[in-house]
Amino acid sequence: MSNETSTIVVMGEREEIFPQEPAERQRVRPGRLALVTITLLTFAFLYVPIAILVVFSFNDARTGAVWQGFTLDWYARLFRNERLLDAALRSLIIATVSTAGSVVIGTMTALAMERFRFRSKTFWDGLLYMPVIVPEIVAGVSLLLFFATAGIERGFFTLVVSHIAFSMPFVYLTVRARLADFDLSIEEAAKDLGADEWVTFRRITLPLLMPGIVSGALLAFTLSVDDFIISFFVTGKGWDTLPIYIWSALKRGVTPEVNAVSAMLLLFSATLVVGSLILQRRRSY
Amino acid sequence: MLFTLSDVEVSALAPDLIRNDFAVELRDVVKLYGTMAAVDHVSMSIRHNEFFSLLGPSGCGKTTCLRMIAGFERPTSGQILIDSKIMGLTPPFQRNVNTVFQSYALFPHMTVEQNVAFGLEMKGISRAEIVRRVGEALSLVRLPHLAKRYPKQMSGGQQQRVALARALVNRPKVLLLDEPLGALDLKLRKEMQIELKTLQRDVGITFIYVTHDQEEALTMSDRIAVMSHGKALQIGSPLEIYERPACKFVADFIGETNFLEGRVIAINGEFATLSVATGHTFTGRRVNGLQVGEIATLSVRPEKMQLVEHPVDGAANTYEVTVFSIAYVGSDTRVIINLGDQRLDVWEQNSTSTLNPDDYFFKPGEKAWLTFKPENALVLAQ
Ligand SMILES: Nc1ncnc2c1ncn2[C@@H]1O[C@H](COP(=O)(O)OP(=O)(O)OP(=O)(O)O)[C@@H](O)[C@H]1O
Ligand SMILES: [Mg+2]
Numbered sequence: 001m002s003n004e005t006s007t008i009v010v011m012g013e014r015e016e017i018f019p020q021e022p023a024e025r026q027r028v029r030p031g032r033l034a035l036v037t038i039t040l041l042t043f044a045f046l047y048v049p050i051a052i053l054v055v056f057s058f059n060d061a062r063t064g065a066v067w068q069g070f071t072l073d074w075y076a077r078l079f080r081n082e083r084l085l086d087a088a089l090r091s092l093i094i095a096t097v098s099t100a101g102s103v104v105i106g107t108m109t110a111l112a113m114e115r116f117r118f119r120s121k122t123f124w125d126g127l128l129y130m131p132v133i134v135p136e137i138v139a140g141v142s143l144l145l146f147f148a149t150a151g152i153e154r155g156f157f158t159l160v161v162s163h164i165a166f167s168m169p170f171v172y173l174t175v176r177a178r179l180a181d182f183d184l185s186i187e188e189a190a191k192d193l194g195a196d197e198w199v200t201f202r203r204i205t206l207p208l209l210m211p212g213i214v215s216g217a218l219l220a221f222t223l224s225v226d227d228f229i230i231s232f233f234v235t236g237k238g239w240d241t242l243p244i245y246i247w248s249a250l251k252r253g254v255t256p257e258v259n260a261v262s263a264m265l266l267l268f269s270a271t272l273v274v275g276s277l278i279l280q281r282r283r284s285y
Numbered sequence: 286m287l288f289t290l291s292d293v294e295v296s297a298l299a300p301d302l303i304r305n306d307f308a309v310e311l312r313d314v315v316k317l318y319g320t321m322a323a324v325d326h327v328s329m330s331i332r333h334n335e336f337f338s339l340l341g342p343s344g345c346g347k348t349t350c351l352r353m354i355a356g357f358e359r360p361t362s363g364q365i366l367i368d369s370k371i372m373g374l375t376p377p378f379q380r381n382v383n384t385v386f387q388s389y390a391l392f393p394h395m396t397v398e399q400n401v402a403f404g405l406e407m408k409g410i411s412r413a414e415i416v417r418r419v420g421e422a423l424s425l426v427r428l429p430h431l432a433k434r435y436p437k438q439m440s441g442g443q444q445q446r447v448a449l450a451r452a453l454v455n456r457p458k459v460l461l462l463d464e465p466l467g468a469l470d471l472k473l474r475k476e477m478q479i480e481l482k483t484l485q486r487d488v489g490i491t492f493i494y495v496t497h498d499q500e501e502a503l504t505m506s507d508r509i510a511v512m513s514h515g516k517a518l519q520i521g522s523p524l525e526i527y528e529r530p531a532c533k534f535v536a537d538f539i540g541e542t543n544f545l546e547g548r549v550i551a552i553n554g555e556f557a558t559l560s561v562a563t564g565h566t567f568t569g570r571r572v573n574g575l576q577v578g579e580i581a582t583l584s585v586r587p588e589k590m591q592l593v594e595h596p597v598d599g600a601a602n603t604y605e606v607t608v609f610s611i612a613y614v615g616s617d618t619r620v621i622i623n624l625g626d627q628r629l630d631v632w633e634q635n636s637t638s639t640l641n642p643d644d645y646f647f648k649p650g651e652k653a654w655l656t657f658k659p660e661n662a663l664v665l666a667q
Contacts, residue, residue, distance in 0.1 A: 183388075183390065185386055185388050185390040186390050186391075186392060186393070188355075188357050188377065188384075188386075188390065189384070189386060189390040189391075189392070189451075190392070190403070191356075191357075191376065191377040191378045192355055192357075192377050192378070192382075192383060192384045192452075193378075193383065193403050193404035193407055193451070193452075193455065194378045194404055194407035194408060194455075195378055195403075195407050196376075196378050199407070203403075204392060207394050208393070208394055
């Protein structure tokens with residue numbers, strides 16, 4: 001296999017150098033064919049299930065995997081389902097509050113880590129990446145244990161705190177990336193012109209970090225709305241979020257209604273993540 | 286004015302007028318980065334409304350000096366005074382000093398106009414007044430047509446002029462300029478030099494001006510500090526710096542000069558006589574209290590020597606030399622001569638207009654007599 005791969009690389013290079021050479025073009029290359037196939041399969045594996053889910057959310061049939069015709073009925077039903085709407089509202093509230101928390105804490109931490117010099121900075125920086133690495137199930141269980149030990153009643157508060165815990169590092173990372181190419185002399189120029197620390201932050205630092213902050217916030221919001229595992233552990237009575245509601249609905253069987261909710265959640269997340277990526281790409285003015 | 290009084294002389298003449306009355310003072314300032322001294326025991330006193338230049342090779346500590354005055358760096362030891370007040374930990378925004386940064390440091394998210402207006406807004410000046418002064422400042426730097434642009438949409442030279450306008454518009458007591466014209470072409474640079482000098486004189490701003498351009502420093506400055514390796518080697522008027530360099534480094538760094546190394550064989554009042562490696566002896570002005578027997582260097586500038594056909598009998602510093610090469614550069618002719626195995630530059634002014642190259646009577650390979658007056662040469666310590 002490795003032999004084959006290296007052949008492909010060589011052939012690829014030659015193609016670059018002699019793009020018009022006819023003999024090269026006509027020869028069949030099994031290695032290349034295999035690669036293309038595998039790539040296509042990967043994409044299919046990733047997106048076909050999602051496509052099916054979306055397609056069947058428009059299927060005019062109560063059950064079954066047979067196409068019966070197009071309908072928007074399931075979407076209409078969603079908006080009449082009180083319990084679902086309540087769950088969605090709870091998810092949005094928790095996402096909003098936890099995102100606000102993540103933005104403030106993440107931005108301040110990023111500023112502190114970038115600006116202050118202290119010992120074993122790399123170590124502390126590494127610790128901040130940890131929540132990105134720790135398996136969600138581990139995080140869920142440990143948070144549950146923590147709240148139980150501390151005697152904190154589960155509900156809104158525990159959900160918000162937990163969501164901040166796992167989404168804050170994403171804000172931290174995007175802001176830190178923005179800070180990395182921040183020219184400090186710009187802040188010096190502001191102070192030189194009479195702006196104190198606060199005005200410098202508000203008029204210079206914050207606007208320049210804004211794309212990073214917003215992009216981090218969009219990620220944090222998406223993660224919060226989408227989160228199931230951790231929320232499942234730390235939620236309390238009356239605080240079932242949308243993913244938890246979907247999960248419990250599934251216990252009664254996969255209905256096209258669940259497909260419709262999932263499709264909407266997907267659209268929502270995709271929009272926010274794409275927005276975040278666009279903002280992150282936008283480097284400077 | 287042909288000479289300036291030293292601080293000591295001025296304070297002797299008018300003690301209460303002068304005492305502590307400096308725009309900016311550095312008192313024995315040291316700045317260490319690790320163990321490296323970026324600024325090494327520098328003391329200088331800059332007078333009100335003075336055009337004071339810092340001149341020196343790259344990395345000698347010019348920017349570091351400005352940063353300490355502006356308040357971005359704290360001296361490791363020593364004191365900085367602005368308007369006779371010890372600065373200590375005073376933050377930059379409480380110092381009545383503005384900086385034109387070497388790297389421009391424009392606000393990328395603001396237009397040119399907004400950049401220039403920033404300092405005035407901080408002072409709480411009225412909107413109408415801000416608009417007027419911003420317009421004025423932008424005209425001064427020849428950029429009124431680019432007011433709505435963002436820094437990224439401008440050339441380096443244009444950005445530099447915005448940086449200049451952003452500082453000038455505040456009319457500070459002291460303006461720190463870190464190579465403010467470095468990115469401009471010659472013509473614009475000359476124009477801006479005149480604008481800056483006029484503004485500095487008319488508005489009465491103290492300029493502390495960093496430049497690599499000697500001519501700029503010599504023509505614009507009231508005084509110049511020549512720096513090397515963090516030390517201020519000499520502080521004086523352009524005339525003093527050029528005509529009476531205090532050491533070899535300054536003589537070499539400012540303008541062109543010829544060095545002849547030798548041993549002091551005689552001292553005669555203001556003058557010292559040196560026996561150099563080629564076996565000739567030369568006499569020049571003595572500086573730094575040299576003693577007989579010491580190794581020293583004779584420094585003589587190319588334009589202060591002459592080549593003649595017939596020497597005056599008994600004249601000092603007069604020897605027969607061989608012409609090595611001749612280069613016509615318009616205002617003068619630059620001759621390289623051999624004195625033994627020593628090469629020297631001699632610049633002869635082209636005071637007559639002629640088209641015939643042979644009219645210049647020295648040609649490569651010919652003999653000539655080199656001569657210069659002892660008062661036109663300096664004998665410097667090693
Ligand atoms: N933040 C810093 N940390 C460590 N060393 C520094 C720092 N800033 C400056 N230096 C060093 O201090 C010395 C003086 O630097 P400075 O910027 O003052 O030079 P300069 O005279 O302005 O040079 P240039 O003409 O190239 O701008 C240099 O050797 C430089 O490497
Ligand atoms: Mg510098």
